[in-house]
Amino acid sequence: MSFSHLDHDTLSQWQDNGTAHEVVDIRDPMSFSQGHIPGSYHLDNTSVGDFVERTPQDSTVVVVCYHGHSSQQAALWLAGQGFAKVYSLEGGFTHWQHHHPEQVVRDEGAGPQ
Known part of the structure; x- marks a missing residue:
């Protein structure tokens, strides 16, 4: 059991072409609300059980x-x-936000970025 590394360009292509994948963001709730990858799911100790339960094991x-x-x-x-099929995004959200600012969404009412 292991995982692979994924570069941000590949994830961007997956986002653009509709390749099936789940993005889980493990940053703190405030950081997540202030900006995250479209379609991502905030994963923490509270939500992880639900995610594991509802997500098919063959999901990317x-x-x-x-x-x-x-x-x-x-x-x-x-x-x-x-x-x-589990991947760790290389460079994390910081790298993603820098290279793909058009692919960042924030929660309403989260304040200025």
Whole structure:
């Protein structure tokens, strides 16, 4: 059981061409609300059980954190839960936001970015 690394250009292509994947963001709630990858799911200790329960094990799962470090631990844990295709986004959300500013959404009422 392991995970792979995914570069931001590949994820951007998946987002653009509709390749099936789940993006889970493990950053703190405030950071998530202030900006995240479209369609991503905020994953924390409260929501992880629901995610594991409702997500098919053959789903492609991409884990996002701030800089691509803690997402590796989370990706390894998800692989251990039986998910076959788990990726850690290289460079994390910080890198994504810098290279793909048009592919960042924020929650309403989250304040200025």
